[in-house]
Amino acid sequence: MLPFSFESLFAFFGEYNRSVWPAAIIANLLGAVLLYTFYRKAETKPRLVFIVLGMAWLWVGAVFYMTHLAMLFFAAPYFGGIFLLQGLILLWTGYSRSEIIFRDGRDYKGIAGYMFMVFALLMYPVADGLLGTGWPDVRFFGIAPEPTILFTLGALMLIRPQAPFNLLILPIIVSFVTLFTTWVLAILQDWLIPFAAIAAIFFIYGYDGGVDGGKNSEYIGQQNLKG
Amino acid sequence: MNRRSFLSTLGGLAAWGGLAVSDPPLFGTATVRPRLDEMHTKAIPSSGEEIPVIGLGTYITFNVGTNTRLRNNCADIMEAFFERGGGMIDSSPMYGSSEEVIGYGLDRLDSAESLFSATKIWTRRSSQGPVQIDDSLDLWRIREIDLMQVHNLLNWQDHLETIREYKDEGIIRYSGVTTSHGRRHRELEQIMQNESVDFIQLTYNVLDRQAENRLLPLAKDRGIAVIANRPFRRKQLFHQFGNDPLPDWVSEIDVENWAQFFLKFIVSNPAITCAIPATSQLEHLHENMGALYGKMPDEEQRRRMAEYVESL
Ligand SMILES: NC(=O)c1ccc[n+]([C@@H]2O[C@H](COP(=O)([O-])OP(=O)(O)OC[C@H]3O[C@@H](n4cnc5c(N)ncnc54)[C@H](OP(=O)(O)O)[C@@H]3O)[C@@H](O)[C@H]2O)c1
Numbered sequence: 014m015l016p017f018s019f020e021s022l023f024a025f026f027g028e029y030n031r032s033v034w035p036a037a038i039i040a041n042l043l044g045a046v047l048l049y050t051f052y053r054k055a056e057t058k059p060r061l062v063f064i065v066l067g068m069a070w071l072w073v074g075a076v077f078y079m080t081h082l083a084m085l086f087f088a089a090p091y092f093g094g095i096f097l098l099q100g101l102i103l104l105w106t107g108y109s110r111s112e113i114i115f116r117d118g119r120d121y122k123g124i125a126g127y128m129f130m131v132f133a134l135l136m137y138p139v140a141d142g143l144l145g146t147g148w149p150d151v152r153f154f155g156i157a158p159e160p161t162i163l164f165t166l167g168a169l170m171l172i173r174p175q176a177p178f179n180l181l182i183l184p185i186i187v188s189f190v191t192l193f194t195t196w197v198l199a200i201l202q203d204w205l206i207p208f209a210a211i212a213a214i215f216f217i218y219g220y221d222g223g224v225d226g227g228k229n230s231e232y233i234g235q236q237n238l239k240g
Numbered sequence: 241m242n243r244r245s246f247l248s249t250l251g252g253l254a255a256w257g258g259l260a261v262s263d264p265p266l267f268g269t270a271t272v273r274p275r276l277d278e279m280h281t282k283a284i285p286s287s288g289e290e291i292p293v294i295g296l297g298t299y300i301t302f303n304v305g306t307n308t309r310l311r312n313n314c315a316d317i318m319e320a321f322f323e324r325g326g327g328m329i330d331s332s333p334m335y336g337s338s339e340e341v342i343g344y345g346l347d348r349l350d351s352a353e354s355l356f357s358a359t360k361i362w363t364r365r366s367s368q369g370p371v372q373i374d375d376s377l378d379l380w381r382i383r384e385i386d387l388m389q390v391h392n393l394l395n396w397q398d399h400l401e402t403i404r405e406y407k408d409e410g411i412i413r414y415s416g417v418t419t420s421h422g423r424r425h426r427e428l429e430q431i432m433q434n435e436s437v438d439f440i441q442l443t444y445n446v447l448d449r450q451a452e453n454r455l456l457p458l459a460k461d462r463g464i465a466v467i468a469n470r471p472f473r474r475k476q477l478f479h480q481f482g483n484d485p486l487p488d489w490v491s492e493i494d495v496e497n498w499a500q501f502f503l504k505f506i507v508s509n510p511a512i513t514c515a516i517p518a519t520s521q522l523e524h525l526h527e528n529m530g531a532l533y534g535k536m537p538d539e540e541q542r543r544r545m546a547e548y549v550e551s552l
Binding site: 015020021024025027084085086 | 299301307309334336
């Protein structure tokens with residue numbers, strides 16, 4: 014069972030945001046830079062992306078879970094460990110897999126990826142503010158788990174031809190683990206997380222088409238050299 | 241005379257199933273200031289010390305972190321709890337920031353003389369037992385803990401030993417073990433048979449009554465105090481029955497609402513010493529504390545209460 018209530022959890026988000034301020038702004042700026050880069054450049058090299066994502070996961074593991082949420086929740090350090098591990102995996106991938114390319118594909122997969130990232134950056138805080146206990150009791154990309162998971166899934170959906178499976182294992186596991194909190198505390202907006210995980214699995218591994226999908230999208234991606 | 245010794249002297253009053261009762265029924269609403277000498281108390285069998293039959297749980301409700309507004313709400317709950325005659329507050333290291341929030345509340349109160357502090361050791365590691373006891377003393381900001389329990393029977397052998405050592409030093413007054421949700425009753429029974437503990441804590445309410453078969457009679461026999469946790473099955477009883485009408489005859493036992501119905505059913509069991517409902521709402525606290533006062537159901541009335549709930 015979860016030893017805290019909906020109200021305590023959202024009050025915690027507010028206290029946390031205050032105590033790590035201005036980390037939320039910096040993380041959101043970095044997220045916005047990534048999003049802009051994906052959009053402006055036909056192909057984005059992996060290093061910057063993996064550094065930002067890796068740092069975000071490390072921060073959530075070490076600061077959000079291990080340092081702050083541990084006060085409310087005895088299992089927080091275990092979640093923190095999973096986030097730290099994923100952070101290291103992302104950083105290592107950025108260092109060792111320079112051939113990975115993020116491509117500005119406008120097929121269903123790419124559009125879904127963009128939507129997840131935009132929601133993680135802009136809509137999550139708004140949804141938390143409206144459906145939770147109000148400002149500043151909201152979650153931000155890069156410093157809180159759910160928007161970070163969502164943004165990461167979205168970004169990984171831009172990898173062509175497809176994201177390495179090892180990058181997705183932990184985000185997908187934690188997406189489904191969050192279901193328990195979502196269900197018990199009835200956090201409406203968090204239903205998006207397991208939904209996004211299913212969408213990511215489907216689009217990355219089970220789908221090769223769409224409006225501009227499949228081979229066509231690879232082609233369009235190459236033609237669409239904007240950056 | 242402080243509240244504790246005052247309550248002890250109440251032990252000689254007319255008793256029903258070990259329950260010290262008073263004549264003029266007074267059952268509570270928020271506006272009526274209670275007469276503390278009229279509340280129901282029961283004796284801890286191992287010492288004869290009397291404690292009020294309604295305590296306060298802190299699982300979830302007091303785990304509010306560092307938020308000042310929520311902390312102050314908890315402190316208000318504690319203040320009203322003591323004003324209405326409450327004694328036992330139960331917590332555990334498992335409940336996140338609850339112990340720290342209790343300490344914050346105690347610090348804010350002018351006086352909490354009637355506090356009967358009850359907390360737990362919750363760790364598999366034997367070496368962490370003393371660490372958690374010391375942490376609890378710090379977090380509650382008190383010098384002595386009334387009752388230290390082993391949470392969910394976790395490594396109870398070693399932790400009971402630690403608790404005994406602290407008892408010898410005068411830092412802990414009573415020992416206990418806890419379980420809940422009807423789990424591990426057989427192991428609990430063995431501990432009750434073979435170990436010397438002052439308290440056990442288990443789940444007992446109008447729907448969860450397995451303890452009546454063996455554990456409650458055994459507790460009576462062995463002189464062990466019993467704390468009833470999850471008296472409302474964590475709100476489930478209100479969801480299930482809250483919209484149904486109370487029967488007319490509850491006025492005979494000074495019950496004004498479902499909370500008092502559920503609580504009086506529990507604490508009128510002769511083997512139960514105290515129930516520890518948790519709440520984050522002042523209004524609910526006042527409802528719950530009403531069960532400390534007024535007439536208690538007798539055996540026949542308890543049977544009718546259980547039958548009524550089953551009939552719904
Ligand atoms: N193994 C163990 O040692 C163990 C296990 C379980 C519990 N416990 C102890 O026992 C305590 C009580 O159990 P619990 O907290 O699980 O459950 P509980 O006391 O049966 O129920 C608490 C819930 O009931 C609601 N409530 C309280 N008074 C009410 C009223 N008058 N009207 C309507 N709703 C009311 C509270 O909500 P509001 O906040 O809205 O009032 C809260 O959500 C715990 O807090 C803990 O200290 C120990």
